[in-house]
Amino acid sequence: MKALYINIQDLVQVRKKPIEKLSGREMKELPTIQNAWLLTENGTITDFGHMDDLPKFSNIKDINLEGKIVLPAWCDSHTHIVYAGNREQEFVDRINGLTYEEVANRGGGILNSARTLQETTEEELYRQSSARLEEVIKLGTGAIEIKSGYGLTKEAELKMLRVIKKLKENYEIPIKATFLGAHALPNEYKEKREEYIDFVIKEILPDVANQKLADYIDIFCEKGYFTIKDTNKLLQAGKRYGLTPKIHVNQFNAIGGVKAGVEHDALSVDHLEVMREEDIEVLKGTSTMPVALPGCSLFLGIPYTPARQILDAGLPLALATDYNPGSAPSGNMNLVVSLACIKMKMTPEEAINAATINAAFAMGLSKTHGSITKGKAANFIITKKIPSYSHLPYSFGNNEIEAVYINGKKFN
Ligand SMILES: N=CN[C@@H](CCC(=O)O)C(=O)O
Ligand SMILES: [Zn+2]
Known part of the structure; x- marks a missing residue:
């Protein structure tokens, strides 16, 4: 036609x-x-x-x-739109003075979403997620990446990834799937972080790969979540199964995650709200795309990714929504582009480039989108x-x- x-x-x-x-x-x-x-x-x-x-x-x-x-x-290269329920109560708790970290330490945060998702049927999870997908397409998104990471058990992680697969089958927009089993430490593994990483690598990853459920592998490399050593181990294992890294780094603390990502040829390093000079230096001359998520900065009241510093250093930058129930409950790329201009001092030209061609690159789609x-x-x-x-x-x-x-x- x-x-x-x-x-x-x-x-x-x-x-x-x-x-x-x-x-x-x-x-x-x-x-x-x-x-x-x-x-x-x-x-x-x-x-x-x-x-x-x-x-x-x-x-x-x-x-x-x-x-x-x-x-x-728009190309949205970083989302968590497959989730169950919502976290309005945590939103209210933060308005009343708790920090994101305090909410998480009280058993809220990612573990809260994991509990809800584990109790939700695959059909219901698909229903909630497809409604979100349709909502963001109507807002102009024409390619999207979706992560697992609210399962945190083998069964629930695979359930999330099957839902993403079904979305891929039922919608015409390109969808990339990312395995984020190392999103947070489940309570059963409290004090046994390394054992959890081994569990993810030995028990979940092979099934994810054999069932072709993911394109990328991700980890939340952050104080209180996963270390550089965990990151290296997981990304190495993911690459053995053909999964390219796209990782969460430098959201609250700079602990060397950007360097780890670059060393593993990550397709993208995402968040970057807290950037040291050395984190910017290490990205130079690499093919790793820095990705900023201003909706998360707005919602949590944390710093915005220093776009000017990144761009003025000659680096590329992509923009994405991070659509998720805890830190960015919006998949509106138009708002992300506005925030990039208003709060990160990107020009409209830079922001539109970051939300289209560079975002396509951050999800391996710049040849077609x-x-x-x-x-x-x-x-x-x-x-x-x-x-x-x-x-x-x-x-x-x-x-x-x-x-x-x-x-x-x-x-x-
Ligand atoms: N930072 C880690 N993960 C998500 C938020 C997770 C949550 O609070 O549910 C993010 O990218 O912001
Ligand atoms: Zn995220």
């Missing part, structure tokens, strides 16, 4: 030559065609250009997008009538999206 979109006010993130990712100063440029047309065919972008150069196409119905902007759908390029998937956003692409982050909290197309088809 062919579709021709005409009179597009701005066709944004047009990359004639395919690119993998953008770093440092390159992120300041966001190539845009004003007054453009776009042709899609069988789910793929086949051509585009300026309206002055519109060829004569026969037998194609055109769609007039005057006053509207078209940009690639993240830009308007011939041959890439026709996953794109059509905005309402807005004055410019900067209006998207400017108009924070408002929904400026009129329609979302996945593989050339309008979603819902």
Whole structure:
């Protein structure tokens, strides 16, 4: 099926030559065609250009997008959308003065979500998760990564990963699955952290790999969670099973997790709210993508990833939601892009690059998604009538999206 979109006010993130990712100063440029047309065919972008150069196409119905902007759908490279229930009570407890750490130490936090998930049937978990997935696609997300990590038993981790697999089968957007068995220490393993890592490696990982349930492996490398030694051991084991690392590091403390990630050729290192000079240095000249999660900073009231320091050091940066019940209960990439501009001082160009092409890279999809390029998937956003692409982050909290197309088809 062919579709021709005409009179597009701005066709944004047009990359004639395919690119993998953008770093440092390159992120300041966001190539845009004003007054453009776009042709899609069988789910793929086949051509585009300026309206002055519109060829004569026969037998194609055109769609007039005057006053509207078209940009690639957001790529959300870090989420935990497969979870059960919610954690509103912890939210209220934090408003009343407890810290995230204190909530966790009282048996709340990740262990709270794990208890709920263990008691939830696979069908119900799928139902709750697919509703979240549909909600974020409507907000413009056209590719997503989803982690396990609220199971923390073999049975429950595999249940989470099967739910992700079923989402992959039932939805057209690309979904990458990440095994995060080392998300927190279950109570049965209190004081036996190393035994838990061995359990994850020997008892869960082989099944995850044999049943082809994950693309990536993750660990929460943080004080009170898992150490550098645990990280090295787990990532090494994951790689033996063909799982590339994408890890949680430097959220509350810098303990050397960025270096560990780089040493294991991690595809991405995520969070980075607390960055030392040496953490920035160690990323230089590597292919590891730093990923910032400003929704988490907003919700927990913790520092924002120092984007300016990272970009001014010539590094790339991607943005993601971290959608999860405890630290970021929102999967709205539009808000993430706004926060990046407002709180991290990224320009709209940098933020949109970070949420499209760089985010696609952070989930191994930059060859097929993240830009308007011939041959890439026709996953794109059509905005309402807005004055410019900067209006998207400017108009924070408002929904400026009129329609979302996945593989050339309008979603819902
Ligand atoms: N930091 C670790 N994991 C999640 C939050 C987990 C939770 O509180 O449920 C995150 O990325 O923020
Ligand atoms: Zn996370």
